Amino acid sequence: MAAIPEGPRWATVAARSVPFAGVWWALAEGAPASWWVGVPAVVLAALASAALMPPVPIVWRELPGFVPFFLKRSVLGGLDVARRALHRRLPIAPAIIDYRFRLPPGLARVMLANTISLLPGTLGAGMEGDLLKVHVLDGRHDTAGEIAKVEAAIARVFGMTL
Template sequence: MKWLMCLLSVFALWMLLFWSLDPWVLGTGAFFALLVGTLLGDIFPDRLEKLLDPRRWLFLMIYLPFFFWCCVRANLDVALRVIHPDVPIRPGIVKVRTTLRGEMAKTFLANSITLTPGTLTVDIDGQDLYIHWININTDDVRRRTEEICGRFEPLLRRIFE
């Protein structure tokens, strides 16, 4: 099942990239889809029935514009620091805990953190995230957690868990 899903998604991607129904394209596409499906089918996400739940898609649609807005703010923030004559930064690596459990949810949380204001995920160890923060503004652990991952956690939990 996982093997088949992996194979089909690779083939769909191939067809989108080539955008042609030439037999050569179809043939090589089928060959590579089989190859990739056989080699990497095991690491394809489990529990595919989650894909069929419309509520998850709805929350994903809410998440994407929110994420894009955070991303733009992150960019303006970094851009301002970079062109400011004094380069006002206060960097360091902090450790925060997440309440998310699923691997997929944690992956997306880590990626979202990396792309948003001044934070970059260095490592994940179970529930602990190690974050490089360009401008540490508080010593309080709870406020840090809120500021770094509190924004994303409720939405990501509804999408992936």
């Protein structure tokens, strides 16, 4: 294992134990006896996670806003592509566009690139420097404006201003 600079960050370990415990509870379908294995597993997972990944500055109170924003758009994305796929004449006009990131390099950019693949008409197709390559299903739409909205939403979750 790689050297941990300043020992485990206990606040991070404690905070991450909560979602890991939730995952264990779901995996074991709530079986009470499973916690004999579950508690050590959760603690080890939290320790490993804190060692491998530094704390991410997520603004938790923004998440309840982001989830419906994302879910609504991903359902629209599914509907849009389903309509095109089942349409007799296959109405698509694909193009590749370069989108210039306003987010700083790091996890937030990766999240944007992955997120847009589930949203209407966009598919992440690589990052080069400050550019995100996006394959769009229909080049006639204002895709850059849509991506900018998603980017702004992700920036709020990470507590950044663009």
